[in-house]
Amino acid sequence: MKRARIAFEGRVQQAWEDNGRVRLSDGRRLEETEVVWLPPVMPGTILALGLNYADHAAEIASQAPEEPMVFLKGANTLVGHRAFTPRPDDATNMHYECELAIVIGKLARNVARADAYDYIAGYTVANDYAVRNYLEGIYRPNFRIKSRDNCTPIGPWLVDAADIADPMNLRLTTRVNGEITQEGSTREMIFDVPFLIEYFSAFMTLQPGDLILTGTPKGTVNVMPGDEVITEIEGLGALHNTIISRKP
Structure with a gap:
């Protein structure tokens, strides 16, 4: 459903x-x-993965992590299907990130990898925009990149977990103004869905509605005001978003 x-x-x-x-x-x-x-869910905690695809890490000249590179996002970042995302006026490289988003279905604490799928309510599509020239400090991605208002379109649908036979074998595609610019598969994740449920629940209690954004494959390109970006995941739907300028 x-x-x-x-x-x-x-x-x-x-x-x-x-x-x-x-x-x-x-x-x-x-x-x-x-x-x-x-947004199809009203989340509690939003956990997001950086560099969870080796080809994307290579694309931005970084080593693939040996353990999950995780950051938190605020609910202010989420916006729905067919909404608008502003590009900062001083941005030199702002790119989309087509990501599988996991929606937690029940309280999860110390979940074994083999039982991880029992704790998932469903999946949706996320597009976690990044402004590369805002990188600061010794870690990435940082707060100013990933916690901007309306920088993470999500949706359009929450698809029941039971309707997705294998979330680790879904095709991801991004189109900018109708042209395919990104293609990949969830099977290419470094840290897969069961691993992430086990990993997070080992030190924090996951609550119903919590979101886990699982990273993006290679193929990210700079987008400009006026661009229509469609991030699509097999079986989940196509998420439409339009880039606008912050200028009046």
Whole structure:
């Protein structure tokens, strides 16, 4: 099942995918351009992985990590399908990152790798933009890159975990203005989904609704105001986003 959170007729409500359209709880079916899309989950903690694909690490001239490179994100970063993300006026390299996002389904503490999938409610698509010229300090990525308002589109759907036979074998694709610029597969992750559930739950309690963003493969390119970016993951859907300028 594919579920969404939308705003329609002045209120936030749940909706479902129905043959390419949006079905409301009262049975009405709408085109996706008729509603305002919200992030499909209201997260607690947002955990994100940096450099979780070796080819992306090589692409930005960095070594692949030997253990997960993790950072936290605020809820202010999330924005829904078909929303807008501002490019800072001083940005010299701002790029998208198509990522599989894990949504935790129940309280998880000291979860064994073999049981990890039992704790997942579902999956969605995330696009975790980065502004490379904001790198600072001895670690990456830093706070100013990854905690900007509206810098992480997510959605459109929350897809039930039971509907994804193998989350570690999903094709990822990004299109900028209709041209394919990024292709990869979740099977290329350095630290896979079960490992991450085990890793995080060993030292912190994961709560229902918590998000884990799992990193991006190579193929990231600079985007400019006016560009339409579509990040798509097999079985989960296509997430549309448009870059705008901060200038009036």
